[in-house]
Amino acid sequence: MLLVLGLTVGYRELAAVAGAGLVAVLLAACWVTLPLRLTVDRRIEPQQVGRDDPCRAVVDLRTASRRTRTVVIADRISGPAGVRAATVPPIRVRGGTPARAGYDLPTDRRGLLMVGPVRVSRRDLFGLCEGDRAIGGTARLLVRPKWHPLRGVPAGLSPSLDGVADAALHGSITFHALREYQIGDDLRQVHWRTSARIGTLMVREHIDTALPRLLLLVDDRAESYTGDPDAVEETIEVAASILVAAGQAGLPMALRLASGARSPADTDAVGGAGAGLDLLAQVQPVAGVDLSTTTHRLRLENAGDTLVFVTGPDADLRPVLAARSGYAQVVVVILGAVTAAAPPAEVTMILATTAAEFVHNWNGTLR
Structure with a gap:
């Protein structure tokens, strides 16, 4: 507007101010689009958690630049509740020194959460332009369902030789199938008649029919x-x-x-x-x-x-x-x-x- 007004009325000072403003905006846009020399490492502790149990994500930032910069990051979290963004307070990153930030992950619903990638926001010195860029990969967090302690489970009517079920009476080892011989198998279980007929060593496989399932x-x-x-x-x-x-x-x-x-x-x-x-x-x-x-x-x-x-x-x-x-x-x-x-x-x-x-x-x- 200043540029149009200055050119219209012939007021060169207004046009000069407008030109300086345009240059500042162009420089700010170039600044926020420059490649970020940052690397991101994310760690989730733990990677499997029960519903409503605490879980935390730890992010380490490193920069290849020698200067100190302040960055604002937001981690993308997608899961059963939709897409969320975990915002972390601004972090000061120095060259050669990793900066660490952490935040709590939502575990209020069971399901698989995909965390990441990290989006790093940057702004120019005058606050004219702002941009963000995705850095790093994604991590998985599996939120398991909540469970309640029970007094026991039904063991069926099959007794157990190993004492797994109460009041075990007796059991048996029953032939199940024939399979090819593997190193370490007991040679006493080789079925010689079948082995001779097909030309391959075959052994008997037995199962314990007394174990309740x-x-x-x-x-x-x-x-x-x-x-x-x-x-x-x-x-x-x-x-x-x-x-x-x-x-x-x-x-x-x-x-x-x-x-x-x-x-x-x-x-x-x-x-x-x-x-x-x-x-x-x-x-x-x-x-x-x-x-x-x-x-x-x-x-x-x-x-x-x-x-x-x-x-x-x-x-x-x-x-x-x-x-x-x-x-x-x-x-x-x-x-x-x-x-x-x-x-x-x-x-x-x-x-x-x-x-x-x-x-x-x-x-x-x-x-």
């Missing part, structure tokens, strides 16, 4: 939670509680989702529920899942002799009830506002509106 089936069908979407989180908390209780009791457990997903490692020891908690942390309702196909496949896999099915208030229980004859014990847990019909005599049903209420009902029902 628990199958935890978590309903992630979207149709089961149409009337109460909040019941999804309660369902995940309940499943996590059963999973941890089985790990603490030393009972082998297989975790499966109605959609077909499975834990990469079964729980078979105290503290071995980590892989299952990682799977539960990322569960999202899936539409159009056929539960009958899932229950049929589980029976073919022989994944367990005791079935615990955790679901929501609008679930169709017919596929699970139809498959109850294949299990020594069936427990159905329904979360949310629901009034269910009386289950068959061989099925134990536990109703609860919250995970805390489930713990009370579970401890009172389980024998």
Whole structure:
């Protein structure tokens, strides 16, 4: 405006002031677009955390320049709650000396958080221009679901030679399959007749049929939670509680989702529920899942002799009830506002509106 006014009225001083202002803006724009000689290292402590547990991100900044500069950084956090920005107070970075800043990460919701990249803001000396640039990579933070301590888990009707289940009577080691010989296998288990026929050493593989196995089936069908979407989180908390209780009791457990997903490692020891908690942390309702196909496949896999099915208030229980004859014990847990019909005599049903209420009902029902 000064430039137009000065040229219009012939006032050269106004035009000179306008020209100086334009030069200042151009210099400021060039300054904020210059490459940043900064490197960013991020560390998340810890990388796996329970819901509502504290977690902190630590950022180290280094500059290749010899001069001291003040930078403002903001870390991008994307997760189940959307995209957030964690703003850190201005940091003074000196050449050759790393500067460290830290901030708390949100763990109020379970799921996978992607942290980064860091966006560094810079401004010229006169405050005319400001720009930011992404530096560094991203880091992962897995927020696991909250779990509640349980008194125990059902061990089914199979006794255990190793004393895992109470009142063990007897058991047996049963032939399971033939497989190729591997270095270290007992030569007494070589099946010579089959080895001679196919020209490869084959050994017998046996399994302990007396060890009780628990199958935890978590309903992630979207149709089961149409009337109460909040019941999804309660369902995940309940499943996590059963999973941890089985790990603490030393009972082998297989975790499966109605959609077909499975834990990469079964729980078979105290503290071995980590892989299952990682799977539960990322569960999202899936539409159009056929539960009958899932229950049929589980029976073919022989994944367990005791079935615990955790679901929501609008679930169709017919596929699970139809498959109850294949299990020594069936427990159905329904979360949310629901009034269910009386289950068959061989099925134990536990109703609860919250995970805390489930713990009370579970401890009172389980024998």
